[in-house]
Structures are given as structure tokens and as C-alpha cells.
Amino acid sequence: MWEYLIHGEPTPRLKPFLEGVGKALEAQGFRHNPESEAPNLVLNAITPENPRPYRRRAQATFVASVLELPEFPQDPLRELYPYLVRALSNVLLAYVPGQGVKFLTLELGHYGEPEGKGFYERVAARLRPIACSRLVINNIFEPDLEPELWQGDELTESMYRAGKKLKEWDLLPAPFPIEEILPPEDLRHVKRLYGIGGLSYGNLSVRKDEKRFWMSASGVDKANLREIGRDILMVKDYDPERNAILLSVPPHVEPRRVSVDAIEHWMIYREHPEVGAILHVHAWMEGVPATAFNYPCGTYELAQAVADKVREAPDPARAVVGLKNHGLTITGRSLDEILERIEGKLIRTVPMA
The missing domain is CATH 3.40.225.10 (Class II aldolase/adducin N-terminal domain)
Incomplete structure (x- = not known):
């Protein structure tokens, strides 16, 4: 059974997004365990002022930091990559309420999912391969x-x-x-x-x-x-x-x-x-x-x-x-x-x- 937890203090509009993604993850085989010491996936709520990291205890834990923004930046790599690194993340999710989410990876990949039908399920499906992977480093x-x-x-x-x-x-x-x-x-x-x-x-x-x-x-x-x-x-x-x-x-x-x-x-x-x-x-x-x-x-x-x-x-x-x-x-x-x-x-x- 894959486990996930939510970390940090989400903003009022970020909280329902995290809960929606969490429910979709559970439908795809994950279990929410806020007490887990080695979860497979952590949804880490951060802010631009405080991109606080989640401190992993194991290599097997993948961290998806989630940041609420008023709008998507013109140059996501230049403007968002520092948040990904500061939060010690494997992937960053920049969420703009009403529009959707953009993913940014350590390998410089960046892609998005617009809000609409099946939004949370699509976001969870993007996260699942990351969370279920096994590092050989x-x-x-x-x-x-x-x-x-x-x-x-x-x-x-x-x-x-x-x-x-x-x-x-x-x-x-x-x-x-x-x-x-x-x-x-x-x-x-x-x-x-x-x-x-x-x-x-x-x-x-x-x-x-x-x-x-x-x-x-x-x-x-x-x-x-x-x-x-x-x-x-x-x-x-x-x-x-x-x-x-x-x-x-x-x-x-x-x-x-x-x-x-x-x-x-x-x-x-x-x-x-x-x-x-x-x-x-x-x-x-x-x-x-x-x-x-x-x-x-x-x-x-x-x-x-x-x-x-x-x-x-x-x-x-x-x-x-x-x-x-x-x-x-x-x-x-x-x-x-x-x-x-x-x-x-x-x-x-x-x-x-």
C-alpha cells in the first residue's frame, strides 16, 4: 500500500486543491497516513515567502511541493525553479485557482493540467509514477x-x-x-x-x-x-x-x-x-x-x-x-x-x- 501525507500550512484556496488531489490519490491505491515516517509521497504546501521544506527520513520519499500563485509566470523555469530547490522537492506544482496547475521537475521538465473535468484525477495520475518510483543513486x-x-x-x-x-x-x-x-x-x-x-x-x-x-x-x-x-x-x-x-x-x-x-x-x-x-x-x-x-x-x-x-x-x-x-x-x-x-x-x- 502506497502512503501519502500533507505537510505545511496551505492557504485557504490551496487546502481544497490538496484535499482533492489526496482523494484522487486514494482512488488510485494510496492511503493517507499523516503519521507515516517514510511516506511514498508528501504534498508539501509552501508559500513564496516561506518555501519550507519537508525533511525526508528516507530516499524513497518523494516530495511534491505545492505553491499557490495569482497567475502563471512568463518564464516558469527561471521564476519557479528556485522554489523547487529551496523546498527540497522532487517536483513543484504551481497552482492558480480557476486555471489549473503547472508541474516543474528537477530535470527541467515543465507541463500543465488545466482545471476542468477530471482535474484532480489527472494531477494524481501525473504524481503517481513519481511517487511509485525506486531511486538507484x-x-x-x-x-x-x-x-x-x-x-x-x-x-x-x-x-x-x-x-x-x-x-x-x-x-x-x-x-x-x-x-x-x-x-x-x-x-x-x-x-x-x-x-x-x-x-x-x-x-x-x-x-x-x-x-x-x-x-x-x-x-x-x-x-x-x-x-x-x-x-x-x-x-x-x-x-x-x-x-x-x-x-x-x-x-x-x-x-x-x-x-x-x-x-x-x-x-x-x-x-x-x-x-x-x-x-x-x-x-x-x-x-x-x-x-x-x-x-x-x-x-x-x-x-x-x-x-x-x-x-x-x-x-x-x-x-x-x-x-x-x-x-x-x-x-x-x-x-x-x-x-x-x-x-x-x-x-x-x-x-x-
Whole structure:
């Protein structure tokens, strides 16, 4: 049984919205438990003056912060994203009474649901995949990387070149300055719970051998991927019992965490030996097959949804998969080959639905 609770002090017009969404969640299999210490979903009422966070006790808790506004902003990313971060949210719901709600995700997705028939049911249906997802973001670092790889190899050099090319194409948004928005106490809480060092967008990887692959780290400048263990890491496996990504690192380096999409890349490489590289960008291409739900990054469900689409492709080694309201995952024989295929074909604005 999935559990949810409502947190914070909702405004008079926000309270019936939260109650309506709650009833719709209950109709979709959730149970309201205000005493739960590890609910699957928290509806966190905030205000612009006080975007107070709900302090999770477990990674499995997803927080949807809800903010009442008099009108929708012209630029939702610029104006609303700081509230999402300050409230330590997985997703932000900006609600304008009489008009509807806009969703904003950590991955820069933003989309809306207008008020009208089935409004609460539609909002609950948007939240359900988020609340029922399972994060795979724990890293286990093992200082066993071969000394001859401590300075990288020709494959990591190809990652450096690819990052430079993505920068030239203006496909690498600057890492979000989370440390400038969160006070030190909240930043420590986020790092302790999720182990993140920052927010950045896009990632790339390249196969090393049958089981291992190099992958970009989390929260780093993808246009300057140089240091092994800090900018680029060796992923060697996924441990389902510990629900963690296993990484080989040099013994003398304090490593950064690997990209949260490592579980997705791991699934694709294990199933398709012919795939030599994977690129993820926040862009789009016309006519690509896309995942059905907006699962959060770093979840097993998103990885599975993308892996399913790769499997269905005519050639899994040259697949282009759309991640709903998010971007693209592209497979290839090498990063150079991927970049050659997609040059001039990318649309920088991801369609929102």
C-alpha cells in the first residue's frame, strides 16, 4: 500500500486543491497516513515567502511541493525553479485557482493540467509514477581501478571531445548553482540524503569492456571531462541487493558520484553488447519514440522504460529514445559516431506534454 501525507500550512484556496488531489490519490491505491515516517509521497504546501521544506527520513520519499500563485509566470523555469530547490522537492506544482496547475521537475521538465473535468484525477495520475518510483543513486566506491587507467585512455579522451562538441552546440546548460540557493544546513541535508554535489544536465558514457563502462560524474562541467574519479568514473556493476552502483576508482582520489542515469546506461550495455556509447542531452528530435511517463532521473522505472524503447528499435546500437518532458537518450557504436548522426538534427526545446 502506497502512503501519502500533507505537510505545511496551505492557504485557504490551496487546502481544497490538496484535499482533492489526496482523494484522487486514494482512488488510485494510496492511503493517507499523516503519521507515516517514510511516506511514498508528501504534498508539501509552501508559500513564496516561506518555501519550507519537508525533511525526508528516507530516499524513497518523494516530495511534491505545492505553491499557490495569482497567475502563471512568463518564464516558469527561471521564476519557479528556485522554489523547487529551496523546498527540497522532487517536483513543484504551481497552482492558480480557476486555471489549473503547472508541474516543474528537477530535470527541467515543465507541463500543465488545466482545471476542468477530471482535474484532480489527472494531477494524481501525473504524481503517481513519481511517487511509485525506486531511486538507484547510491554509489559504492572500490579503489581497484588499474593504475594504467588512472590518467584515462583513448575512450575517456573521446568523452572529453564529445563534451567540447556539446558545448559548441550550446547543449550544456550551466550546472545549477544549488549551493547559492540553499542555506548550508539544507545543502548538508540534501548531500547526506542523496549524496549529490550539485545539479547539472546531460551525461555521456562509453563501453570499456564486456561489463564496464566509463561515465561522466554528477554535477560536473561536461565540457571539461578530464580527471578520472572526479569528472569521469568507471562503472563496473549494479548490486541489486544493496541497490547501488559499483565503481572502480583510483586509490588516491576522493571521488565524485557518478551520474544518476548510471542504472539506465548499465541496463542498455548489459542487454546490447553492440552498443559502444550512450549520450543523454536535454534536446529533442522529430518523430522519436518516447517513454509514456515522466519518471524521475535515477529511478529504476525510468531506466527500464528507456531500455524497453532501445530494445524495440530497429537497430538498438543506433537508437534515439525520447524521455517524456525531459530529453533524449541516444545509443551508438562510439560517441564520435553518435555526434555525426545527430549533428544538425537536434531541437533545443524539448516539447512538453
